[in-house]
Amino acid sequence: MSGDASAFAGGRLDLLDVQYAPGQQSHGEAAADLVDFSHGDVDAFPPYPGAFEAVARAFAQGTAMAYSEYRGHRSVREPLAGRLAALTGAPVDPDRELIITPGTETGLFLALSCLVAPGDRVAIVEPDYFANRKIVQYLRGEILPVRLDYLRDDPAELDLEQLREAVRRGARVVCLSNPNNPTGVVYSNGQLRDILSIAQEGGAFVVADQLYSRLIYPGIAYPSLRSIDGAADNCVTLVGPSKTESLSGFRVGAALGPAWLIDRMEKLLSIVSLRTAAYNQAALHAWLIEPAEWLEERVDAHRRDPGRPPRTPAVSGGDGGAHDVADAASETIVRRLGDQALGVRTAVGVHSLPGGAPAEVELTVVTRTGSGH
């Protein structure tokens, strides 16, 4: 008898869908004429200065840089910790509270895998980065959605009543991205305090995906969850240079959290991938110390990206970057897209729209299958 799929464990995998993502076009003709909204910044700008040179130096050193601790080179973590503390507003112990991950995606996978057991309830903001739902489903957790109202006239707000109810119903983990991915909404300090307080009262832990936290438009305040009193022990913060900094091609990221969680994440990383590519880790030497003006210019460049469609006034609160799926369409279309959409089949390319609300675009919303809620 030959091996065949049905004979082996696969139930959890069959829930996953990989048709619609950057580079996945060859996976089916249906995908070829879709505009992909599932990922941002695929049209990358150059990475920050010095990133490649640092990797080249690590490669030239050979042995000494080819292997590292599973949690990353100490020589990378030590100087990085202070810069991450400045970025997130709370101290970071380089030995206990920081792990270098093969991209922020792996940070998310490790953190959720270390927090969610089968049957555990997880409160997930809607809309949010699609992978957190996929990972929780893979872990056989139960998702309790919490609505982010991003289409009203006032600044966007998370539905705290719904969050309270989710925690009351036993949610062990609260998953959010800040700025919200995909809408770009930045949470206010007040909202973050409320979210943390609700989570803490219910004994829930917060996973804060801050991948887009360096893509904040001028004049907007960006508080990091970790900066709030008591948060650093009750959350894991995921960051990395893949988006604003366009370094996704090296797959490096970082996770900050309490020592017990970082220890667990390292244990899991040791069997998942051993470590972040050890040469690539060196790219972080040049991260968060870019030349003055660099970040300002980069944020401006992202904002002026001709591949990014104009904002619609109907979408409120989009103060950060994310990749603004909301930007791409009118309120009606956004409501149809909702959280489940994977792409829009369109008669004209959304990227070549002449500006203004894309009312004339003929579109079909393609939704995720089997996403479970």
Added chain:
Amino acid sequence: MSGDASAFAGGRLDLLDVQYAPGQQSHGEAAADLVDFSHGDVDAFPPYPGAFEAVARAFAQGTAMAYSEYRGHRSVREPLAGRLAALTGAPVDPDRELIITPGTETGLFLALSCLVAPGDRVAIVEPDYFANRKIVQYLRGEILPVRLDYLRDDPAELDLEQLREAVRRGARVVCLSNPNNPTGVVYSNGQLRDILSIAQEGGAFVVADQLYSRLIYPGIAYPSLRSIDGAADNCVTLVGPSKTESLSGFRVGAALGPAWLIDRMEKLLSIVSLRTAAYNQAALHAWLIEPAEWLEERVDAHRRDPGRPPRTPAVSGGDGGAHDVADAASETIVRRLGDQALGVRTAVGVHSLPGGAPAEVELTVVTRTGSGH
């Protein structure tokens, strides 16, 4: 209430131990004076010519090479497939039967995760690469050990009766490395046929870790499991340039298997790490097409590595590379080390032994804790 470890899913993680591994010295003073036998080739030679240059070119191309299909750039897979077919003795479809992984470790994690459900029985050769046990334990599979007799005078042999019994008891998956890691034993064509046949009769799938398959000493025949009739549909083969080729610092590898399994592995990779670092994938452009003589010289260099202790005649059948934990000690010590040892505390450095059997070395075998069998 603040988050604390005991409140969250962690049982499976607590089984894992990361104290003893390259670069992990800072994780405890006890590890500092241990000689580590858990990984090989940490003292790396230079990678094959052109590897870094290929990555540098990919980086220079920016956007086009920063993202790839989850299973890897087609531009890398297409030319690589033919070379992997030559390496493994059976055709490889670049679109259906090949996935680029962030190191062979991730290939192993993905393959086992796609094959083993909680409670499934898995036959694992003993001794073998320690991570396959860890991964199966993490997946809550049940391990059925199958003894590889590598200490007899005749060529080493797998205990086929024990394998037959494991499959009879319901083992769904058979895990082996070839050359065996850590002993260096190369399986004969006859043994591979028998292993495949036993697996097929019982409906079991084979995971063949061939990471060391290019570190074969001169004059030794190395048959690949895939080269045997019917094997390609019933096994997944893991290869990569981390060992003989010393490219572990980039974390790239490849898995070859039937389309249904590669599809599943890609789905899981999409939530675990999205993809292998897309720039790094380009290093594979220069792999398996090294200049004539390069491999021969490299194998010879590994063999003459002054960091590699002399072989002991008591260890039979070590025809391939692996990292030869067996080489490092007398038969008695090897028997004590067995499969569970993580390191040896020694009064003198094993690596500075004057040659011959290290009878005078005072040692304490440090065993894995909580490894479950």
